[in-house]
Amino acid sequence: MSAPLLDVRDLRVAFGGKEVVHGASFSIAPGEKLALVGESGSGKTVTALALLGLALNARLSGSALLAGRDGEPPLDLVSAPERRLLQIRGQDIAMIFQEPMTALNPLYTVGDQVAEVLQLKQGLGGRQAWDAAIEALAATGIPEPARRAHAYPHQLSGGQRQRAMIAMALACRPRLLLADEPTTALDVTLRVQILGLLADLQRQTGMAVLLITHDLNLVRRFADRVAVMENGHLVEQGAVDEVFAAPRHAYTRRLIDSRPARDVDEEAAGDQPALLRASGMEVGYSVPIPGFRGWFRRGEFVAVRGADFALAAGRTLGVVGESGSGKSTLALAALGLLPHRGTLDAAGRRWTGSPDADRGLRRQVQVVFQDPFSSLSPRMTVEEIVGEGLLVHEPQLGAPERRQRVLQALADVGLAEAQFPGLLDRYPHEFSGGQRQRLAIARALIVGPQLLVLDEPTSALDVTIQQQVLQLLQRLQREKGLAYLLITHDVDVIRAMAHEVLVMKDGQVLESGPVEQVLGRPSHAYTQALVAAAA
The missing domain is CATH 3.40.50.300 (P-loop containing nucleotide triphosphate hydrolases)
Incomplete structure (x- = not known):
């Protein structure tokens, strides 16, 4: 085994006195692919951000030793000053964020954004940086890279935006890439393409990759080793084949059995x-x-x-x-x-396009959207959200009857006052993602579609x-x-x-x-x- 490129020991991250990462320890060898797996809120992304000093207002302890270049001593990322971390970011450690549409600047072309990294980190001139940016885009497989470099993020498809982010991250040939859910927003075939691209680039450059994901299929396809995180604790680590074949921790078994x-x-x-x-x-x-x-x-x-x-x-x-x-x-x-x-x-009917004529049919055909957080009004309580359909389709109901119907709809989807005191007066942000989706289903079901x-x-x-x-x-x-x-x-x-x-x-x-x-x-x-x- 070669000396680790990154050696993390007893890393702890706290916000406002509350610890969210509890003594995480792991290492990544040069050229290795390690997957950090867990559900939302488990501490995966916070761990990665802490390594780069990007976890705002966080209190860190422990150590994260990054091997030095050309015989230099290792650098402790936890205690390193901001000035030193600025040199590390993009040059030695780069990061691909989960949602490229929000991570890319909508006011600049993707070529300008890749070139900016090269100008800041490698001191290239404008023309040199632009030519190198086109080469970086071409390396990720974007078609017509010279033309696409002039495109703004909204003019590219989801897969192309993710490739542009990868080009930006790899422009300076970092030694370690932190990939935070790099394929979550992509279709299944694009996921395979992006993972294949990362694997090819990793082999060409010899960089190590820390893949943060909750998709176990991606872990099987991509990683050499896997570390499983639950509620801020690393509960299991090992080679991918060994962990998936014989998981030791109950949480790991639950993740594997959740297909x-x-x-x-x-x-x-x-x-x-x-x-x-x-x-x-x-x-x-x-x-x-x-x-x-x-x-x-x-x-x-x-x-x-x-x-x-x-x-x-x-x-x-x-x-x-x-x-x-x-x-x-x-x-x-x-x-x-x-x-x-x-x-x-x-x-048995056809849509007419008239709100009044289609009202009865709208009761029979309801919808549950992809993202419950954006489809539920943050200004309305649970009672108002779930009962809104009754105001339209059964306006004759009194408030007590309407409330009873709301409670029944919530019970149908597994939400009850006993479990959530003050349930009807709560707002969507007070619930987890799965609970919000249950609210969205209850809202659709209450009118009897x-x-x-x-x-x-x-x-x-x-x-x-x-x-x-x-x-x-x-x-x-x-x-x-x-x-x-x-x-x-x-x-x-x-x-x-x-x-x-x-x-x-x-x-x-x-x-x-x-x-x-x-x-x-x-x-x-x-x-x-x-x-x-x-x-």
Whole structure:
């Protein structure tokens, strides 16, 4: 074993007197890939930020010795002054943040942002830095790097933005890369591409990587060793194969066993009429035409073309595909929020576009959004959020009756006053991510819908919380006979929840049928790639 590049001993991090990382000890050898695994709030990201002095207002103790260059003595990152840490950041240790859209500056092109690092850290001139930035972008596999360098972050896809962040982090060839959930916001195939890219770059440069994630599939594919963190404690460490084959700690076993499990009624409503049916459905967006012709007319981008499907009560239709495939557009059309061509019937009726005429149908078709924190009003209490639908659809109810209905809806999703004193008067920020998603489900269920549109309902959640929410949705479907239109890019969620599947790419349905057929024996090359990426 070579001497460690980074040797962390008894690292403790506290905020305002409350310790959140409790004596973490681990090491990373040169060229090694270590995965730091745990749920949200376990202390993974705080640990990484503390190493670079980026945990604001934190009190640190312990040591984190970074090996010196060219015979220099090691540097203790915990006690190093800010001036020294400024030299280390980007040069010796770089970091890829979780969400590139918020980490990249929206006012500068990606080329300028990569070049800025090279100018500050390596003293390159403007022209040299720009040329080196294009080379760095090219190394990450961005197509047409010279042109993309002039693009702003919002003009790039999610995968391209993440590649731009990787180019920025690796521009100065650091010895250690801290990758904080670098693929969480990406589709399953893009996740595999980004991990493959990081592995290739790691082999080329010889850098070490500390991968922070809660995705165990990524750990299996990428890491040499794994360290498991629970509530600020490192509870288990070891080689990936050994830990996954024979986990010693109960928390590690729980993480490994948290893959979505299938528990649906396979025979539900097989001969019932469809609650949602589409035939030849198309959805298009008006777009400007460049040049002289755009003065007189606009063009059209067809986001969904020729979709055919049917969904009966008690069953789940999964729609899977990458970002930009048309999944969300299809869901918005099913909710009556986008005009469409062709046939689309929901609960035996058609959307008219009139709020008054569609009010009854809106009660039958409800939605649960991807991010419960942004879809729940921070200014409304739980009682106001969950009971809002009753004010619209059952205005004749008095306050006591409405409150009783709210309590029942909350109980249906596993939230009760006994568990959360003052539940009805609380606000969304007082709940965890999984609990907020339960609130969103209760808000949808309280008006008694027949069909729920689930738009990535678990993608923002940890694996154990994801498993709990999926089990809740499966139970509610069995008890209430609900139909689900499930939009996701997670093949494991489709396997657990769906009866039938639509596979979409570039607005077209490439393959459809029963879940065991489409995912078990995929016929289209794109479906095969999706299934292989999720294996």
